[in-house]
Amino acid sequence: MGIRLRAVIALLMLIGIYVLSLAIVAGAGYAGYAVWTHSSHGAAAGKVSLLLAGIGVTVLIGMWKALAPRPSVPHGHPVTEADAPELWAQVRALAAEVRTRAPDEIRMIGDVNAAVSEDARFLGLKAGRRTLYVGAPLLLTLTADQFRSVLAHELGHYSGSDTRLSGLTYLGRETLIQIGSRFGRWNPINWLLRGYFRLYLLVTHAISRRQELLADEFSARVAGRDTAIAALRELPVADAAFDTYLRHYVSWAADHGYAPTDVMGGFREFLAARPDQLAKVRAEPAPEKHSRWDSHPPIAERVRLLSAFGSAHRVADTRPATALLRDPGALMLAAERTAFDFGTRQVLSWSELIPAAAVASSQHVVDRLYRAAARVAGTGPGGLGLVFDLLAAGRAPELATRLRTDTDDLGEYVTAAIRATAVASGAASWELNWAGPFRLRGADGELFALGFLVTEAVTDPASVPALRARLAERGIDVAAGVQASARADARTAEPLFGIANVKLGEAEHDLIVTDEGLIFASSGKSDEGTARMSELLAAGPVAELAARSRWLPFEEIASTRVMKESPVQVELTLHGGGTLLVKETWGSEYLGKKVQRNFRELMESLND
Numbered sequence: 195m196g197i198r199l200r201a202v203i204a205l206l207m208l209i210g211i212y213v214l215s216l217a218i219v220a221g222a223g224y225a226g227y228a229v230w231t232h233s234s235h236g237a238a239a240g241k242v243s244l245l246l247a248g249i250g251v252t253v254l255i256g257m258w259k260a261l262a263p264r265p266s267v268p269h270g271h272p273v274t275e276a277d278a279p280e281l282w283a284q285v286r287a288l289a290a291e292v293r294t295r296a297p298d299e300i301r302m303i304g305d306v307n308a309a310v311s312e313d314a315r316f317l318g319l320k321a322g323r324r325t326l327y328v329g330a331p332l333l334l335t336l337t338a339d340q341f342r343s344v345l346a347h348e349l350g351h352y353s354g355s356d357t358r359l360s361g362l363t364y365l366g367r368e369t370l371i372q373i374g375s376r377f378g379r380w381n382p383i384n385w386l387l388r389g390y391f392r393l394y395l396l397v398t399h400a401i402s403r404r405q406e407l408l409a410d411e412f413s414a415r416v417a418g419r420d421t422a423i424a425a426l427r428e429l430p431v432a433d434a435a436f437d438t439y440l441r442h443y444v445s446w447a448a449d450h451g452y453a454p455t456d457v458m459g460g461f462r463e464f465l466a467a468r469p470d471q472l473a474k475v476r477a478e479p480a481p482e483k484h485s486r487w488d489s490h491p492p493i494a495e496r497v498r499l500l501s502a503f504g505s506a507h508r509v510a511d512t513r514p515a516t517a518l519l520r521d522p523g524a525l526m527l528a529a530e531r532t533a534f535d536f537g538t539r540q541v542l543s544w545s546e547l548i549p550a551a552a553v554a555s556s557q558h559v560v561d562r563l564y565r566a567a568a569r570v571a572g573t574g575p576g577g578l579g580l581v582f583d584l585l586a587a588g589r590a591p592e593l594a595t596r597l598r599t600d601t602d603d604l605g606e607y608v609t610a611a612i613r614a615t616a617v618a619s620g621a622a623s624w625e626l627n628w629a630g631p632f633r634l635r636g637a638d639g640e641l642f643a644l645g646f647l648v649t650e651a652v653t654d655p656a657s658v659p660a661l662r663a664r665l666a667e668r669g670i671d672v673a674a675g676v677q678a679s680a681r682a683d684a685r686t687a688e689p690l691f692g693i694a695n696v697k698l699g700e701a702e703h704d705l706i707v708t709d710e711g712l713i714f715a716s717s718g719k720s721d722e723g724t725a726r727m728s729e730l731l732a733a734g735p736v737a738e739l740a741a742r743s744r745w746l747p748f749e750e751i752a753s754t755r756v757m758k759e760s761p762v763q764v765e766l767t768l769h770g771g772g773t774l775l776v777k778e779t780w781g782s783e784y785l786g787k788k789v790q791r792n793f794r795e796l797m798e799s800l801n802d
Contacts, residue, residue: 214390218383268311268325270301271529278525281518285326288346291416294353297326302525304457304533306331306433310348324352330458330526330533333515334465335432340425341515343417350412351405402489410496411503419503421510426493426500431475439464444534449685449737450554452547453536458526460544467628544626552624552632556614557678558685562749563607564677566596569769578611578675585651586658598748598800605652609645612665615675616642621668637669682747684710684740689731691786693793694723697777698744704730705776706739707793711747712776713740723783746774754797762790764797 275282281300289296297310307329313322326348333341414422439461444454454460465472482494516522542550564576567584570592584593585608594604613634616622622642625633634642647664650657665672687708695717696705703714704727715730717723730739750768757763761778768774778790786792 210390210394214386218386268299268301269532270303270327271525271532273300273302273328273519273525276520278519281328284342284518285345285349288342288416289349289352292346292349292353292412294349295324296349297324297352299323300326300328302529303327303329304331304530305329306335306429306436308332308344308348310351312352330529331436331461332432333519333522333526334458334462335435336425336428336515338511338513338515338517339417339421340428341518342511343413343422343425346416347409347413347422350409353412396486399486399489403491406490407496407499410500414500414503418508419500419505421508423497423500426496427476427480430481430493431472434475435465435468435472436461446555447547447551448536448539449735450551450558451539452551452554453534453539453541454547455541455543456523456527457530457534459523463544463628548626548632549624553614553617556610556617558683560607560611560614560675561677561679562682563593563597563611565680565682565749566593568677570596575677575680577673577677578615579672581608581611581675582651582658582662582672586655588655590652590655601652605645605648608652609648611675612644612648612670613642615665615672616668616670618674619669619671621670682710682749683737684708684713684745684747685737687711687736687740689736690796691789691792692724692727692731692784693778693789694727694783694785695779695781697779698774702779703744706730706736707796708736711740711745711749714744714746715739716743723781724785727783727785748800751800754800756794756797759794760790762793764794766797 273281278300285300286296307327309327310324311327312324326345328345332344336344410422410426413425417425443460443464444457447453480492480494480497482492484492484495519525540550560578563581564578566576567580568574568576570584570589571580573580581593584590590601590604594601597604597607599607613622616634616636617624620637622634622636625635627633636642644661644664647657647661651661662672687710690707690709692707693705695702696714697703698714702717704717704723706713706715706727713736717726733739746766750770751766752769753767755765755767757765758777761780761782763775763777766774766776784790
């Protein structure tokens with residue numbers, strides 16, 4: 195499919211949007227005229243005409259909003275020629291090879307990605323300023339040869355004028371979104387626009403997949419077939435590694451109020467410490483999953499097509515891609531400041547951050563054990579001493595039930611409490627480990643391990659004194675294990691699904707169900723509930739949403755009773771003795787699949 199044909203199809207699809215929109219406006223206008231000329235009821239005709247006029251004006255406003263010029267604000271950190279003379283030289287040489295104009299600027303971003311954009315004018319007919327985006331994680335993962343292949347692929351999009359077509363496809367999507375978002379979910383006009391939106395995505399994504407394959411050909415021709423294939427196969431490895439690093443190090447620390455001084459520096463250490471794990475990911479087959487909604491072909495298909503190209507001998511450049519930068523550390527540090535917003539979190543070096551965050555994380559977990567122990571014992575704040583008293587009294591099953599777990603998991607909670615108490619006593623400290631889970635090392639320099647004694651204490655009350663004695667021998671003061679929080683927070687909660695327009699008492703709320711509790715957020719309005727809940731979750735961390743809403747942790751719910759299955763009505767009895775009645779309405783909307791059934795099952799499981 196040539197550039198002209200792709201341009202014609204994209205333009206026709208865009209024109210179709212405006213034809214459809216104007217047809218809606220014309221239809222509303224004609225219907226209003228017909229009502230006035232054929233109705234004998236002036237008041238009723240006026241109301242209907244006003245409604246139809248509102249439909250026409252709404253469509254026109256949506257079209258205007260989409261067409262209104264917006265200043266293009268590039269993201270990322272600019273990479274000047276002084277920052278990376280070799281990178282700029284490579285980019286210009288590659289642009290010449292693919293016969294296109296080089297980008298006007300290069301920007302570094304914090305994603306496992308590389309991309310190009312062009313601020314084209316007049317529906318892509320006039321060339322504009324070009325920007326090449328390079329991901330810092332990619333530079334840390336790829337070799338110089340592989341990164342050169344990625345650059346050739348991206349510049350190939352310029353050569354095929356794909357970046358100019360992207361303006362057309364973006365304008366079409368934006369127009370449909372702007373118009374459709376102004377009509378309610380159950381409005382027939384919304385259904386019509388959504389149907390065209392699906393058709394629009396099917397056609398434009400098919401064009402996009404073809405563009406990706408053509409850009410792959412540029413990559414193979416310029417950088418070499420084998421290098422292009424190696425780069426493609428490395429992309430899912432880099433993506434998986436960076437995702438794991440962010441979840442288990444950066445995001446985990448952020449959940450507990452800390453941020454690292456050097457995100458990319460930590461990723462470099464993470465990669466260096468896990469060669470075997472990365473090798474296993476590389477050995478996995480290339481992804482073959484394909485959907486007609488994908489904008490990119492599956493990597494397995496791209497590799498198969500590239501394998502058909504001839505392989506010319508080339509001098510390999512196996513240096514790390516960061517060798518293309520003059521001072522990689524300084525440049526990536528500047529780039530990550532634009533990519534990551536840690537707010538007011540305390541910024542620490544990795545060697546300081548891990549111990550501090552591990553202490554906060556441990557306390558977050560063991561506080562749940564201590565609160566449960568206090569409820570079982572019927573006393574004030576709990577602690578490790580109280581937990582041991584309950585175990586010695588043979589009340590481990592009660593404690594496990596209050597935690598909604600079994601004795602095996604109860605042992606994990608007690609182990610976590612002992613570790614936190616060991617740190618609080620100064621008998622152990624947490625240690626950064628890039629190759630796996632963080633380690634707890636005792637004052638004697640040995641890794642901290644008391645698992646077998648904990649297992650015995652949970653299952654045999656008579657063994658609790660032996661565990662106490664062993665802790666005392668290691669300098670662990672049981673009295674240092676104290677409850678820090680009287681109430682569970684939502685810092686580690688993950689959203690599961692949502693129900694809009696739920697009544698809590700007489701007030702309507704949007705209910706966000708997490709794996710640790712329920713969030714009741716004020717709904718504000720009665721329609722567009724799904725979009726409203728999506729916006730709530732996209733606005734920031736779940737913990738922040740819980741902090742400004744009503745947060746009900748599952749551990750505060752003593753029992754539940756499903757009073758009605760559809761719409762769902764559930765009575766919640768709290769440990770404090772009060773009750774809450776949660777009622778769906780017939781106007782409730784759902785965020786997620788099989789929400790009603792999942793909610794009922796979750797509520798019933800709280801009685802187990």
